[in-house]
Amino acid sequence: MSGDRPRIRAAGRTRGVPEATVARLPVYLRALHALADAGHDTVSSEELAVAAGVNSAKLRKDLSHLGSYGTRGVGYEVALLVDQISRALGLTQRWAVVLVGVGNLGHALAGYAGFASRGFRIAALFDADAERVGERIAGLDIRHIDDLPRVVDEEQVSIGVISTPSDAAQEVADRLVEAGVTSILNFAPCVLQVPDGVDVRKVDLALELQILSFHEQRKADSAGGRSGVNGTGVNGSNTVPSAASGTVTPLPAPRVDAREVVGQ
Numbered sequence: 001m002s003g004d005r006p007r008i009r010a011a012g013r014t015r016g017v018p019e020a021t022v023a024r025l026p027v028y029l030r031a032l033h034a035l036a037d038a039g040h041d042t043v044s045s046e047e048l049a050v051a052a053g054v055n056s057a058k059l060r061k062d063l064s065h066l067g068s069y070g071t072r073g074v075g076y077e078v079a080l081l082v083d084q085i086s087r088a089l090g091l092t093q094r095w096a097v098v099l100v101g102v103g104n105l106g107h108a109l110a111g112y113a114g115f116a117s118r119g120f121r122i123a124a125l126f127d128a129d130a131e132r133v134g135e136r137i138a139g140l141d142i143r144h145i146d147d148l149p150r151v152v153d154e155e156q157v158s159i160g161v162i163s164t165p166s167d168a169a170q171e172v173a174d175r176l177v178e179a180g181v182t183s184i185l186n187f188a189p190c191v192l193q194v195p196d197g198v199d200v201r202k203v204d205l206a207l208e209l210q211i212l213s214f215h216e217q218r219k220a221d222s223a224g225g226r227s228g229v230n231g232t233g234v235n236g237s238n239t240v241p242s243a244a245s246g247t248v249t250p251l252p253a254p255r256v257d258a259r260e261v262v263g264q
């Protein structure tokens with residue numbers, strides 16, 4: 001591990017901002033970018049709340065953690081708020097990311113343009129399969145996992161993405177941490193053990209589907225066999241609790257929250 005390299009978390013886990021708020025900040029940012037693209041210079045908390053799919057009181061409280069209160073009768077300046085949220089999320093710099101496990105999912109992730117447009121540069125792709133090493137995806141050659149420490153050090157990589165089978169994920173996490181990575185996004189369906197100072201986020205689409213299946217079952221039960229599978233709330237409720245926060249989000253509003261990323 002390169003001990004003299006600055007680590008992401010040196011300034012504190014969330015700098016006093018609640019984790020649930022941190023999880024919603026990227027959602028606000030995405031909504032604000034859309035508003036800016038549509039030509040809005042200012043936005044009310046109500047409008048932004050609708051665009052982000054949260055209630056406006058929660059939005060105002062979240063933004064107050066950044067010292068942003070808006071102006072009565074005017075709302076928030078879109079460009080200023082984009083700047084404040086980007087700074088809070090550390091997006092004023094471009095983070096280098098490595099991706100380990102370049103199979104089906106890894107190929108899709110490696111070719112995903114959304115990382116670059118949101119401030120993340122995929123610095124390298126790694127796999128343990130000699131047959132995959134050397135394959136070129138999105139301008140990068142897949143490297144052997146043994147090259148990980150050198151690349152992490154040379155490219156100042158802080159964030160690693162794991163898209164290996166779950167039986168390899170812990171070993172890969174250990175190697176990432178050993179190399180100096182301090183944040184891991186884990187797509188493998190398993191819980192990772194990491195030392196203090198290393199943050200892990202887990203993405204599990206099957207888990208999200210299971211939560212939706214729970215709600216579908218409830219809707220079907222309360223409809224007493226009537227059709228209730230279109231999300232319009234046959235049971236009188238048209239809300240689904242967020243997996244990430246336990247909060248309730250109105251279904252008809254744009255579904256742009258951070259629930260796809262579930263903390264471990």
Ligand SMILES: NC(=O)c1ccc[n+]([C@@H]2O[C@H](COP(=O)([O-])OP(=O)(O)OC[C@H]3O[C@@H](n4cnc5c(N)ncnc54)[C@H](O)[C@@H]3O)[C@@H](O)[C@H]2O)c1
Pocket residue numbers: 100101102103104105106126127128129132145163164165166168171172186187188189203204205206
């Ligand atoms: N989070 C989600 O929503 C989601 C969705 C789909 C798949 N997955 C998970 O993503 C993972 C990958 O799925 P896939 O379909 O791409 O699998 P895959 O078998 O196509 O690819 C896995 C890759 O990991 C490589 N690998 C295995 N051990 C390794 C190691 N020790 N070091 C480096 N590379 C190693 C393999 O050589 C292979 O290229 C699985 O854990 C799967 O369950 C998650």
